[in-house]
Each structure stands twice: as C-alpha cells, then as structure tokens.
Amino acid sequence: HISNEESLIYAAVQSDNIEMFLEIMKVREIKFEDLVQYRSPVVVEDEQHYLPCSYPPKKKSVLESDEDDSEGSSDDDYACKNAEDTVFGRAVEKNSISIVNLLLDNGITDNFPEGCQTALHLAIIGGHEILVKILLDRADSRLDQTNGRLQTPLMMAVMGGHVRIANVIAQHRGAGLLRDDFEGMTILHHAAKLGDMKMLKVLRMAIISW
Numbered sequence: 253h254i255s256n257e258e259s260l261i262y263a264a265v266q267s268d269n270i271e272m273f274l275e276i277m278k279v280r281e282i283k284f285e286d287l288v289q290y291r292s293p294v295v296v297e298d299e300q301h302y303l304p305c306s307y308p309p310k311k312k313s314v315l316e317s318d319e320d321d322s323e324g325s326s327d328d329d330y331a332c333k334n335a336e337d338t339v340f341g342r343a344v345e346k347n348s349i350s351i352v353n354l355l356l357d358n359g360i361t362d363n364f365p366e367g368c369q370t371a372l373h374l375a376i377i378g379g380h381e382i383l384v385k386i387l388l389d390r391a392d393s394r395l396d397q398t399n400g401r402l403q404t405p406l407m408m409a410v411m412g413g414h415v416r417i418a419n420v421i422a423q424h425r426g427a428g429l430l431r432d433d434f435e436g437m438t439i440l441h442h443a444a445k446l447g448d449m450k451m452l453k454v455l456r457m458a459i460i461s462w
Contacts, residue, residue: 257282261339268348284358287339334369335362344371344387347380353390362391369399376408376417384417388424395426404428410439415450422458429459 257280264273276282335341340360343351362371372393375383387393398404403411406427409418418439421427432438443451 261287262342265339265342265346265348265351268346268351270348270350270354273351273354284355284360287355287360335364335371335374336369341369341371341374344374344380344383345378347378347383349382349386352383352386356386356390362387362393364397366397367400370394370397370405372397372405373399373408376405376414377412379412379414379417381414381417381420384420388420395421395424396428396431398431398433402432402434404431407431407433407439407442410442410448410451410455411446413446413448413451415448415454418451419454419458422454427458429455429462
C-alpha cells in the first residue's frame with residue numbers, strides 16, 4: 253500500500269506546488285534521498301495500484317536459490333524502474349520546472365537502466381522543451397538510452413512531431429542519428445512516414461553536419 257507520505261508528496265507534485273512540497277518534506281522529515289524509493293500510484297478502476305515494471309526479471313546470482321520460483325515474481329524481481337514510477341518523473345510529466353530544479357539541486361538524476369523510460373523520454377513525450385534542455389544540461393540524461401521499444405530520445409521527438417526539441421537533441425553528439433528501433437526504422441523513416449517536411453529538413457541538416 254502507498255504510504256501517507258507518498259500520497260502527500262505526489263499530491264504536491266500534481267498540483268505543481270513547491271511550497272507544499274517543501275512543507276510536507278519538512279513536517280514528515282523526508283530526505284531527498286528517500287524520494288528515490290517512492291513508488292507512484294495510478295488509479296485503475298477506482299483502486300490504487302503501483303505502476304508495473306514491464307521489463308524482464310533480473311538474472312539471479314549463482315548464490316540465489318531457485319526454490320521459490322513457483323511463487324512467481326514480485327515487483328522487486330524486476331530490473332527496470334521507469335521514470336514515471338518516481339517523484340522525479342512525475343514532476344517532469346507535470347512540467348513542474350521548479351520542483352524538477354529543486355530535485356536536481358539535491359542530487360536526484362535521470363539515471364535509469366537501459367530499456368527503461370527516462371525522465372528525458374517523458375519530457376519529450378510531453379513536448380516540454382525547457383525541461384528537455386534542463387535535463388540535458390543538469391540531469392545526466394543519456395541521449396543514447398533507449399526505452400523498451402529501442403527508441404532513443406531523438407526518435408521519440410521525431411515521432412511526436414516536436415521539431416524544436418528534435419533540433420535541440422540533434423545538435424548533441426551521441427543523439428543516435430542513424431540508429432534504428434525494434435522495427436528497424438530510423439528517425440528519417442519515422443519523419444517520412446508522418447510526412448513531416450520540417451522535421452526531415454532538420455534531420456537532414458543534422459546528419460550532413462554530423
């Protein structure tokens with residue numbers, strides 16, 4: 253079950269209220285490093301559930317027993333924790349620049365395992381250009397990190413039709429201009445499929461100057 257502290261913190265993020273956020277942390281004596289462990293609840297059929305981890309289970313070490321395999325896997329057995337499962341990710345989704353900067357000031361980074369959705373992915377999906385720039389400058393966001401469908405941040409910007417964001421990302425080394433996704437499609441394939449001539453022009457210029 254989600255704790256009262258988690259409910260209050262996510263309510264503050266949802267309302268984009270940094271004063272409430274800081275007051276809750278003070279009154280409940282919550283440390284910033286504690287926020288990394290908080291899981292985000294979502295409403296499904298009027299009940300609260302944790303967002304599931306949808307990637308393959310972690311490999312067991314040779315010292316771990318297989319005796320309990322029949323009991324099935326729990327959330328803790330999964331290697332991936334997506335950004336939307338976290339306070340940081342929710343603040344990015346909400347486009348709460350003040351709370352995102354506060355978290356960054358206190359050591360929170362966009363550090364998620366390969367194959368997981370990152371905060372940068374979420375900022376791009378939402379079309380939050382300012383946050384994209386902040387994450388690239390301050391959050392150790394990786395431009396080459398793919399989600400579970402092998403899509404890079406640049407690819408997601410292209411697929412979302414976010415020309416300005418795509419242009420920002422394409423100027424960075426390591427943006428993966430020639431990478432393909434799980435369907436074998438590159439950024440040019442996606443732009444052409446959408447008939448986005450402005451996007452194609454931006455991408456061609458980036459590839460030529462790369």
